[in-house]
Amino acid sequence: MTELSGRLQATFVPAEDAIAWWGVAELDDAVREHGLPMGRPGVCRLAVADRDGVRPASVPVRFADLDAARQGLLMLDPRARVGASLRAWRDAARLLDADDEAFGWLGARMPPAAHAVLNADGTAITAAPTLLAQFRQAVATRIALRSTGIATELRPYQVHGVAWLSARPGLGHGGILADEMGLGKTVQAICMLATRRSAAPHLVICPTSLIGNWRRELARFAPATPVVGYHGASRALPQSYSPGTVVVTSYPVLRKDEPLANTAWDVVILDEAQQIKNPEALASRAAAQLSAAVRIAMTGTPVENRLEELWSVLNVTNPGLLGTRGRFRQRFVAPIEQRRSATAAAALNRMVGPHLLRRTKAEVAADLPPKQYSTIVCTMTDEQARLYREAVGKAFAAGLGDGIERSGRVLALLTALKQICNHPAQYLHEDTAQPGRSGKFDRATEMLTEVVEQDDRVLVFTQYRAMGELLSKHFGTALGVGPIPFLHGGLSTQRRDQLVHAFQEDDDAPPVLLLSLRAAGFGLNLTRASHVMHYDRWWNPAVEEQATDRAHRIGQLRTLNVHTLVTGGTIEDHIAQMHENKRGVAEIVSGDTQAALARLSDDDLHAVLALDPGAFA
Amino acid sequence: MPAEFGATPWGRAWVRTIESTSTAGPNALLPRARTLARNTTTVVAAGTGHVEADVAVSGEVCRVRIDLPVWPDETQAEAARLVAKAMAEHRGMAAGDLPDMLEADFRRHAISIAVRLEEQHSGCTCRARPRPCVHILATIYALAQLVDERPALAVELRSATAKVTVAADPDWVVLSDLDPAGFYGD
Incomplete structure (x- = not known):
């Protein structure tokens, strides 16, 4: 006592x-x-x-x-x-x-x-x-958040995260924000950027598939912050910046871009910092050479357990902290990995601890709701954009007709567009879906990698059998956890029960289960999952919610993260926004979306389907 | 991958004291000493002038203590000067590290980091003869690993004055440094 x-x-x-x-x-x-x-x-x-x-x-x-x-x-x-x-x-x-x-x-x-x-x-x-000092930083952060007009209520651990990030520049070095997936790293980083209205611009570097998401989240949480997208062949940096401007770019651009290298940045954010885990990679070297007041890395994977990767990321954010790579191997990698040296591990923890902020869902459970929803806006690849434009152009050029014929043609077009958003391989009926061709597909792979590394379990829903097969095949090799099962209507009841049982009970079963949305409507109990991913949209919130609830149990203490993937600027995105804002054609929002779309005039329909160039700028 | 014992020149200096090639052939106890260092040796203290370790052998623990002569005053002063110079030339060394250049500097100034076996005063609770026993050798291997992990220890072992380590972390107060009587302040 x-x-x-x-x-x-x-x-x-x-x-x-x-x-x-x-x-x-x-x-x-x-x-x-x-x-x-x-x-x-x-x-x-x-x-x-x-x-x-x-x-x-x-x-x-x-x-x-x-x-x-x-x-x-x-x-x-x-x-x-x-x-x-x-x-x-x-x-x-x-x-x-x-x-x-x-x-x-x-x-x-x-x-x-x-x-x-x-x-x-x-x-x-x-x-x-x-x-x-931390108390003063926390109070100053709260005052800054209020005066910046941050359009969200932060949870206590998030306010602490913003204060921690905001203290880095004053301390003269960067750091790693390594919160577990689903705890809101992006919003914390946005708050840090938005509350630093520096003359020098900020830079956000993320995987290509996430550019749209960053821009969307910046506009949502910090609407007053000027944002410049910097990617694509015709990219250009402005001549001058209004205070606190955030430039958003991708790792492929960073690798060999002179204007980025020649700009003096205030804060540089490196999202999905696994991208710089190899110190030899061009992106890592370019990131280390950027001129910046402070560099912050963000990652959901527990880097602290992978020493070489930890060195590489800290070499960008806190140069010199761990010494040269060769010395780091002598002092820490060899002792810790070869002979589990407790003294070396403790010394490393002491050195890294002040520069790494990692919270797990378990640690902040009291702050979290039972279900936490997030929509991830993924950026199209050039191939997807081309196929999408062609499909829309062809359908409208041929004419959609009216009556029953119109419904059929609109439905076919919608299906084609949704397939293109999923992956060109689904649309083109190919056997294998390669990475690099679909923003959503790449983003899903990155997220699942993180979930698996966290030892969490996840359900992935798609409405298409073909897409499920493509995902199953790809994840089976990309995630390194063995073949990924796909539960769909074509399986026998016995086989479905086996899959459910293995997911729920078997510690050796793959931590990822793919499900067809239709086959997973009722009766499945998959509460061992702590993440649910909707790979594509059914456009009926009730059906999606029913699927989500496979993993949710009333009274469950652990938070369930529900991730919905949306391809930016496409039909997926337009309809998701209508659902969110509860605005637009009433039936699209509340009823049968596809039937409602078929009843629109050609002009109105075109406005909903056409690719929004704003999502690419 | 770096060598298991003596990955840095600092640790290597210690390994050389027992793997010396000048003596008549290699010591037959060394392979066993490395096994013990790898598996069952715990250094319980390593500081200025001494190392202590527990070496477990088939259920029994041998306690080893090795006393190391510290450098004479003038050597300590010289070492401190060289350390200060090296650290000034290598700003931003990671905590606990020393530049390898410094080790070469020490040799040039005839300052030996490690202590030759015959100058060590070692004791072990085992009854084995001859000395040094396998437990003492294991302790030196384990010490070399500690020095590899934190080269600054190499200088601390030989000098009470050459300040190479940063002071205790100013952001934290160790519980044992707190007086329970004044804890609540009233």
């Missing part, structure tokens, strides 16, 4: 973006008695003291949101009988506009209880000046 101090204590906990009240048995009563905000209940790893010494403990706390906590501290009765740690944080709340010297004095007289936040192995607490 924890030896309690008897008086109410307070400690700023950066990871929770909150001040923790703790230290007395009747915690809720004490918090209420002093007029402090109740916040949310939780358990926090803190140092506590008793007669024998100071030791780590799991302490019941109330986490008060930083803004509310500051208000409460400012209102606190000066005569209140509370712990010295709480009085110290009241002083910190009052000091916010003061200078560094005043904070220096406060840091010197804070009791350890005020900064009792433990490190990962529970052997040390954060130093007072460090925690005060």
Whole structure:
């Protein structure tokens, strides 16, 4: 049992973006008695003291949101009988506009209880000046987020992530944001960029398939941020930039592009940093040579376990931190990989820890909803765009007719367009789907790789048997986890049961299960999946939701991530936006989408189907 | 892949003390010493002037302690000067590392990093004769690996003054440094 101090204590906990009240048995009563905000209940790893010494403990706390906590501290009765740690944080709340010297004095007289936040192995607490600096950064970040008009409510761990990112430039080096997939790395990076309205522009580098998604997310979360897309043959950088401009480009462009290399950037974000895991690769070298105030890498794969890759990424974000590659091998790779040296591993953790922020879904579970939806806008390849334009042009040139004939032709055209969005190989009836030909296909592969590496399980839905076969074949080799089963209507009931059973019960079964949307409507219990991916759209939210619920169980504690892939600028995208905005032709939004489309005039139909060039600019 | 023992010139200097070619043929105990170093040797302390290790052999643990003469004062001063110069020339070395140039500098100034076997004062709880026993040899192999991981240790072993390590991380306070009486401040 924890030896309690008897008086109410307070400690700023950066990871929770909150001040923790703790230290007395009747915690809720004490918090209420002093007029402090109740916040949310939780358990926090803190140092506590008793007669024998100071030791780590799991302490019941109330986490008060930083803004509310500051208000409460400012209102606190000066005569209140509370712990010295709480009085110290009241002083910190009052000091916010003061200078560094005043904070220096406060840091010197804070009791350890005020900064009792433990490190990962529970052997040390954060130093007072460090925690005060993080407190000021967190408050400044919140103020900046409010004044920038960020169009979303961030979760506490995300606010901490933004504060962590925003502190990097001041510390003079970059870092790696390595949160698990589904925790919102992109939105945290966008908030960091949007709150730094520097004269020098920012640069986002991502896989080609994600360019559209970045532009969309920037417009959605930080509508005031000027964004410039920089890819394609006719790309050009502007002559001058308005403050805080974000340029979005891709790794293939980065490899050999002089204008990028000749620009002085403020923040450079390297999304999907697996792309620079090989230090010899052109992209890695180009990234390391960019002129930037700070370089931030983002990845969902746990790089810290792959030493050579870790070196390569840190060589871009924090040059020199780990020494030369050869020396790193001598000091760390050989000792850790060959003989599991605990001293080398601990030393490496100490060196890398401050520069890597990784949270898992399990760690932030309390902040997450039971189901979390995300739409990933994928960028078309040139081949897809050409086939798409040709299909639309041909259909309209031949005429769509009317009546039954029109329905049939519109349906055929829609099917063709959806196949092209999926993969040209599906449209062209080829046996094998290669990477590099479909934005959605490449993005799906990247995401599933991450899920598999996280030891998570995922269901992938498609409405097309042919696409399911192509995906099954491709994932079977690309993911390296053996053949990927495909559950569809053509299988016997017995075989379907086998697949479901293996996915649910068998630890050796592949962690990915492909399903045809139609075959997976009812009765399947696939709750072991923590991710669901809709590879293509049914355009009936109810059907999709029913499929999603194969993996969701009421009362399930773990968050289910639902990822929907959409090809930017296409029919998929237009209809997804109509569903989201609940705007547009009523039947498209609520009823039978395909029938509704068939009833549109040629002009209206063309407007919905035609490729939106804006999605490519 | 780098050598298992003596991947850096710093660790190699220590390996050479037992794999010396000047003696009459290789020591027959060395293969077994490497096996022990690989599998069952735990260095419990390595600091200025001494190394201690536990070496487990068929269920029993031999305790080894090796005392190493520190450098004479003038050598320590010279070493400190060379370290400072090397670090200034190689700004931004990773924590715990030393430039390999420095090792060559030391040799040029006749400063030996490692201690020759005959100058070490070693003890082991085993009863084996002759000395050094296989456990002492295993300890030196294990020490060489520690030095490979953190070359700065090579200098720390021989000098109390040559400051090569950065001070403790200013962002953290170790629990054992905290006084329970003043923890809550009232």
